[in-house]
Amino acid sequence: xxxTIPTIMTWARIAAIPFIVAVFYLPDTFMNVAxxxxxxxxxxxxxxxxxxxDGYLARKLNQASSFGAFLDPVADKFxxxxxxxxxxxxxxxxxxxxxxxxxxxxxxxxxxxxMAQIGxxxxxxxxxIGKVKTVVQMVAIPFLLFDGLLFxxxxxxxxxxxxxxxxxxxxxxxxxxxxxxxxxxxxxxAR
Numbered sequence: 105x106x107x108t109i110p111t112i113m114t115w116a117r118i119a120a121i122p123f124i125v126a127v128f129y130l131p132d133t134f135m136n137v138a139x140x141x142x143x144x145x146x147x148x149x150x151x152x153x154x155x156x157x158d159g160y161l162a163r164k165l166n167q168a169s170s171f172g173a174f175l176d177p178v179a180d181k182f183x184x185x186x187x188x189x190x191x192x193x194x195x196x197x198x199x200x201x202x203x204x205x206x207x208x209x210x211x212x213x214x215x216x217x218x219m220a221q222i223g224x225x226x227x228x229x230x231x232x233i234g235k236v237k238t239v240v241q242m243v244a245i246p247f248l249l250f251d252g253l254l255f256x257x258x259x260x261x262x263x264x265x266x267x268x269x270x271x272x273x274x275x276x277x278x279x280x281x282x283x284x285x286x287x288x289x290x291x292x293x294a295r
Contacts, residue, residue: 110162111172113154117179120151121186124249128190138252145250148187152242155180180238181209187245196248196261197268204272205241208279215286224289233281237274244268 127135127144135143158176162168185206191197247254247264254260 106171108162108167108169108172109165110158110167111169111175113158113161114172114175114179117151117154117183120147121182124148124151125186125190128194141249141251144190145246148183148246148249151183152246155242177213181213184241184245185209187249191245191248191268194251196251197265201268201272204275208275212279212282215282219286219289222289222293224286231278231281233274233278237271237278240267240271240274244271 124144124147127140127147130140155176158172162172188197188202188205192199192202244264244267247260248268250260251264252260
């Protein structure tokens with residue numbers, strides 16, 4: 105089930121990354137900064153919503169597959185990491201936040217791969233703390249991409265900075281949680 109509707113939507117999240125990044129490299133004569141911010145925000149939100157939609161459609165259309173289950177979190181990680189790097193480049197978030205978020209994604213992905221190889225993947229299955237971390241990231245990133253006043257009074261930069269730091273804390277917390285769950289297997293194999 106390589107090209108089902110849900111997996112095409114997942115592939116679209118990956119394909120969206122260059123477009124979100126490229127918006128910020130358009131000449132100011134083509135789009136001003138506020139228009140670039142809005143375009144990137146709208147694209148991010150639309151493609152982030154496909155994360156929920158592709159899972160829903162996979163279940164509804166009976167098109168769930170092991171390939172889709174593999175690709176979905178990969179697409180999410182690519183999208184989040186690319187946008188966090190753009191935000192660092194634009195000076196809208198701290199490089200320390202990017203290191204925490206990207207480092208955690210690499211570490212937990214490697215941990216999950218290793219746990220799957222040894223047949224213990226259930227001990228590092230997605231937990232609520234990981235889901236909350238993802239939701240906070242998915243709210244913080246568009247706030248920081250928008251970087252302006254929403255509805256004339258919500259300072260998305262301030263909210264985004266606060267939320268991205270909350271996401272960084274949740275990122276560390278979730279990493280510690282998954283490492284604790286994997287620790288018995290790690291100790292057993294380290295001998």
